[in-house]
Amino acid sequence: MQVAPDLRVLDELMRLMRQLATAGDLGPAAAMALTRLVREGPQRLTELATGEGISQPGMTQLVSRLERDGLVRRTTATGDRRGVVVEVTAAGADVVAQRRAQRDRAFHDLLARLDPADQTAIADALPALARLVAARAATP
Amino acid sequence: MQVAPDLRVLDELMRLMRQLATAGDLGPAAAMALTRLVREGPQRLTELATGEGISQPGMTQLVSRLERDGLVRRTTATGDRRGVVVEVTAAGADVVAQRRAQRDRAFHDLLARLDPADQTAIADALPALARLVAARAATP
DNA sequence: TATTGTTATACTCTATAACTATA
DNA sequence: TATAGTTATAGAGTATAACAATA
Secondary structure, rough: OOOOOOHHHHHHHHHHHHHHOOOOOOOOHHHHEEEEHHHHHOHHHHHHHHHHHHHHHHHHHHHHHHOOOEEEEEEEOOOOOOOOOOOOOOHHHHHHHHHHHHHHHHHHHHHOOOOOHHHHHHHHHHHHHHHHHHHHHHHH | OOOOOOOOOHHHHHHHHHHHOOOOOHHHHHHHHHHHHHHHOOHHHHHHHHOOOOOOHHHHHHHHHHHHHEEEEEEEEOOOOOOOOEEEHHHHHHHHHHHHHHHHHHHHHHHOOOOOOHHHHHHHHHHHHHHOOOOOOOOO
């Protein structure tokens, strides 16, 4: 069995990740939801709330703010007039692309300052972390 | 030069980390500040605000909420009666210890479900990530 | 009756501007 | 005058409870 790793570094990493992308002046919740809509395409409001792990009323308000800022659009679901489908606008997609470029560039610049061994260690860990996250999703 | 790693996994990792510790029913900002006070000891309100990367008024309010909940205590700085020193109470230290134990246990359980190679990759990346975060702090 | 979404209300978290007390 | 902190105000982000519309 391995020694328990010191996870405090992950707190600092989270703070760092939040600061690397600033385009569109989005808060973390807005950025995450918008990114999901770009990645997964238009979807029901409830589906989006579940995916982001927030309540349905919380998502109603988040979508309202995004809509007010012109980043998403609400449409009525075909076949069920209760349903709301949320989709990204061109402006929204643009903001996501800019933020992703900002973050990739900033992260790359930080990586470049490390030893090659550290760079490799981090690159190798990302797929493993993806499987860790997936393991969590598999057992809610 | 390395290929740009896919950083989207770090978004999911952040969401995961927030959910692993629930003791004391603290929000993220309260948990981070309290943890810093345990790790670094009593300190000036301004110092705490700078360390956490939030404004002085923001920290005044955060400390007020923590004080209301009995997790920290305000004292007057010796030698400068304008200054406020914030320190953790026994209850506050207890909550931090419980949260850390919760998170370590949950993370360990998730790790245990991965291949040994993935476990090693993650353990090896943590010190490298610590240096990445330090590189950021070195150039504000 | 059950599902989808919104509205109402409250709390955390954060910022900027204006203020108070001390140095 | 400059520094340390607080108060006032506003907005994002989140929750639960109550409601409306549709299925």
